[in-house]
Amino acid sequence: MSSTFGNRIHLSIFGQSHSTAIGCSLDGLPAGIPIDLEALQAFCDRRAPGKNDTSTPRREADVVHVLSGIANGHTCGAPFAAVIENTNTRSRDYSELRRVPRPGHADWPAYIRYGNWHDVAGGGHFSGRLTAPLCIAGGLALQALAQLGITVCAHMQQVGDVTDVHLNDLFLEKSQAKAILHNELPCIDPQAAALMHTTILSAKKRLDSVGGAVECAVYGVPAGIGDPMFDGIENRIAHIAFGIPAVKGLEFGAGFKVASMYGSQNNDAYCMSNGRVCCQTNHAGGALGGITTGAPIVFRVALKPTPSIAQEQQSVSLPDGTNTPLSVKGRHDPCIVARAVPVVEAAAALAVLDALLEDGRFEVPPSPDFCPQRCRQ
């Protein structure tokens, strides 16, 4: 595995669905960032399941235990680490999964990669549950970015054929951000939320699942961030975003629409506004040549439908080498898009923070200092 991310920050995610604990370490954070642990817990709670009838009835307490890296309410320069204990694990027989791989899951390639040593219980390290430590680290990154006035905002933009309105891609309307957190499903348009709800329940009823898309915007990133060719801001977001289980596509700004656009349509004209250079539109999604333009970074990820469905599917029995039908048992989300919203925010925050730190563009206010001799020399 290679569950590590970052050039300047060093994120490590560990744990299996049914191991003693899951968690993360996050090294490289500057000292002196005030951390609100209650806000961190609240952020992680946004991805917790079991909140309504569109997610798995499995309840996960998901209490974040901080082990290190925080002193006196601030990052202290030492690596941060936190864990969540795995308590609500049904003890049952997973040997069937070893014999008959679930279509759309990592069972088969993981078997080839790790042999029978692979921990199949609950999906092992491939479980969506591993997005919880990603949220812990991302929640920390969000608090760090907030120090610079940077905010990250994602919403369910699509479920099946239902689409939400787009986030305003030039500034964040307060009403948009508010709506996302208050609607039952994290949409901007309450009507879209209602229709998505219906779509999900309908899929659930048919023992099926449904896919969707999450749109995310990062507001307030200054122009000039990112290291082309291969550590541009888009490369960094792409590198981490495809680590979120179920992500199969990623596009920035106008995204795939650029394929059918003309240069005269797609180019974002510049203009002066309040004495600053601004983009009149944001087809670029906030980045040109891998470097931020000062406009919001806007991207969209496609999430495939949960592969675990109770409907009968075709698979193979590995010991016999014969075709065999399979119905996946257990409690599964008919749609994981709602729960993926904070995960996408977490991933975006980590990528942007890494780029800012690597470019030396992250200044922490000086510590309350009693030493007149302390100079940055």
Added chain:
Amino acid sequence: MSSTFGNRIHLSIFGQSHSTAIGCSLDGLPAGIPIDLEALQAFCDRRAPGKNDTSTPRREADVVHVLSGIANGHTCGAPFAAVIENTNTRSRDYSELRRVPRPGHADWPAYIRYGNWHDVAGGGHFSGRLTAPLCIAGGLALQALAQLGITVCAHMQQVGDVTDVHLNDLFLEKSQAKAILHNELPCIDPQAAALMHTTILSAKKRLDSVGGAVECAVYGVPAGIGDPMFDGIENRIAHIAFGIPAVKGLEFGAGFKVASMYGSQNNDAYCMSNGRVCCQTNHAGGALGGITTGAPIVFRVALKPTPSIAQEQQSVSLPDGTNTPLSVKGRHDPCIVARAVPVVEAAAALAVLDALLEDGRFEVPPSPDFCPQRCRQ
């Protein structure tokens, strides 16, 4: 800048559009891979401009000079390096570009990032010309992969509203591969090639440019390759693909279509075929949980229209802080999709080779050996 890529291979790309030379070094290749330098040159020639009326009339000789890393026709274990001299550079005044940034180009963010030290001549390091050394390195990777029976095949899948048929995503039909290399534009369907040609010329006539999409398939990668969560095969391809100038979107397999699919539709059922486990369909694009399934890796990138257009656009004069119109002069491609085809192949080859090497899955045949004592101990 961070023009380096790879965990196990170490690619470095250097050069500006008008510097003495452009080139690359590629470290970490196993010794003993036979390298055909003529085939390498031929591969690089596929991205050369000036071949027909759809690309810039600028002619670039682009002769690849190998500096190191090859001995007796094989990789020798030492880092490979090669350069292309920059000969056909029109000596002219680029100071206007410093004053008035071109919309859709990196001029403005690069100015913020590097100040006036940025080498604007010909686009500097942001020039599409830097994809030439990417092709050198990728061409080498392709020859390495060929040793394992792995082939990479891309084509223009879209230009404007015209689309080509899709590459067969379960096996490579010889006729497909042949057509791509023989049509005037690298399409599978000659009719699509003709329509795209018309679309491009029409845009060119209107002093405009047009976007498109390239589809790429990697055939023959064994199941079990990739290191989730963040170095899965998709993460790696994403990391490098967004380093290709103009790429604004990336999707694997069914891609963004998964957002409107049901699990029962999207899951690829397994079946036995000739004593092997196979996927009946390939919506996953050859990867589950970041690990290859044995099916072809299929992905698609969206390329924005060339931002350099002769039509008048709105920009700003930086010294004055005033709005000002701009018409970009010079010889520019009205559509870079055709030339991007080998570039996308190169990027895919480098990402796949890196994953194979990191997983210890790349075996070179033993050297012609006269030492009975040489044992891998």
Added chain:
Amino acid sequence: MSSTFGNRIHLSIFGQSHSTAIGCSLDGLPAGIPIDLEALQAFCDRRAPGKNDTSTPRREADVVHVLSGIANGHTCGAPFAAVIENTNTRSRDYSELRRVPRPGHADWPAYIRYGNWHDVAGGGHFSGRLTAPLCIAGGLALQALAQLGITVCAHMQQVGDVTDVHLNDLFLEKSQAKAILHNELPCIDPQAAALMHTTILSAKKRLDSVGGAVECAVYGVPAGIGDPMFDGIENRIAHIAFGIPAVKGLEFGAGFKVASMYGSQNNDAYCMSNGRVCCQTNHAGGALGGITTGAPIVFRVALKPTPSIAQEQQSVSLPDGTNTPLSVKGRHDPCIVARAVPVVEAAAALAVLDALLEDGRFEVPPSPDFCPQRCRQ
């Protein structure tokens, strides 16, 4: 901080002396390595303090809690993580350390680096206590190496003016390894152990501390491992060894003696032995040009005397900017060399394992397999 190590493995160490817990994650281990947790605990116990009168009377339980990465007694491919809870932390006032930095400690540079946000309690992340998670990870690496017949063996080679005999640098004599583990201090020669004991107690009595050296040999590494120029086996060991607190010097084979040697003395002649190419001597310490020769990797690290001494020393009062005397209080080791022995073994094991994995030279026996279709394709 950058408490991460490895190209192919990804080690992260976290924790402060007085945080909730200290621990590590270790990503990138192949699946299928049998792990004996009791042996791991026993290895970690070798660095525990409080065993005799030469170390701090502070007792640390140091029970290793494995959180993830092990299933059915084997590595499962997912990242390994383990923690040790910090229980025996005296709650006391450390504010004095903020005001008057201890000579020889990281207090002053850490203050400049992290400001007053630095967690000074017990030395924070700079505490020797952080070598405990290094031992956990290294203990795991040792068990992995044992699968390949590779063993690592270190001993106290020097304390003050007392020196132990050298490890045989061509093969491991069983009696040597045995003696090291059975003597009160980990020496080969019991007489050296006794003299070192006297030296340490004498320093302790004078409220002083004393330095030393640890010698380490890695037996059984095949020839051909290491990636010059900058990831050779020596670079890798050096990279991690200087992360062990107190290490101020590192030498391989003849080490600094080479400065006064002639080529005719220093060159290790080759000869045939049992049909194999062998080195007759091992001045090179097992590596030429960064690549292993098949002879044992032998190195020696210098460890400075514990900076915490009760004797009065000169320091400054940061708030006042005045000179001020300081006597360090608390329970401190008069000599940390004995406890450093397993730490050096751990560091060596991690560096060698990383090199072996990166070179694709680590084969795990296939898993007990019931699938006839599982082929490495």
Added chain:
Amino acid sequence: MSSTFGNRIHLSIFGQSHSTAIGCSLDGLPAGIPIDLEALQAFCDRRAPGKNDTSTPRREADVVHVLSGIANGHTCGAPFAAVIENTNTRSRDYSELRRVPRPGHADWPAYIRYGNWHDVAGGGHFSGRLTAPLCIAGGLALQALAQLGITVCAHMQQVGDVTDVHLNDLFLEKSQAKAILHNELPCIDPQAAALMHTTILSAKKRLDSVGGAVECAVYGVPAGIGDPMFDGIENRIAHIAFGIPAVKGLEFGAGFKVASMYGSQNNDAYCMSNGRVCCQTNHAGGALGGITTGAPIVFRVALKPTPSIAQEQQSVSLPDGTNTPLSVKGRHDPCIVARAVPVVEAAAALAVLDALLEDGRFEVPPSPDFCPQRCRQ
């Protein structure tokens, strides 16, 4: 191979002794550093051979050709690259080296690592000639550091039994620096230079070679630089220093002497001096806990005697598996210590620059700017 170095800078070194060219790319330099190419050439000339009777009579022109990364006399943000053409390569038969490996050289382990694909001509990538591109990159780093008032100074501290005086480890006396560059051998003490000269000629006469040590100090590095545990300033210098061919040992400050020191001797007391916190001594060599103290970084490397000697040595004939005598032919340095002096400076400069950049502690003066709207936002 892994001839790449750096976290924030990305150095790649390429070339074999007899390939078309040798060179380097250096990515990640901030834009705006003024580069004096004549001074760069002069720095590289310091390592050139053939200057007197203590080095190889082989003459290497070693003209540095810059390919990219410099515009208008300053770094421009794009990767720097430069090459040296290999002109003075005697065309002769190297097949003997394939058959009978030279003791003390990388021939044998490289054969195991790369098979017969290894380019043995002139030592291939293992040749000391590859320190030339290291000097190019290091020379650039030195010019970057000079912008911050940081200077690097090394000298031959030992050859055989002859030792030079030590560099003052608290400040650089101008007379010391001057003497080093003006003496025939780069020593501080002219008498030491004379004695070393005699020692080298005596070894040469006996068809032998002799080892030595280089001491290096970096002056002016501010306190607070370095990222413990594994990217501390010592780890970084160690990581690159062991990539210099022939280095077998490395020590900081008091180095191996600490093994026989007491804490009361070794600890560097703090005092106030001109309103600043200073170290009264510098046994630590400028670093505590991996972080710089503000005192000079002082280290010493041991260099083994050149393994190529004309005296008969014992080796083996690989094809036959029999013992066979060997006398190395060709023009070789009887002592490479003098030529290693600038190489050690180059390595130190690269490591320190990388640490400074990663800590965001490298500020380039703003570019001559005509844009009132350019704000770092």
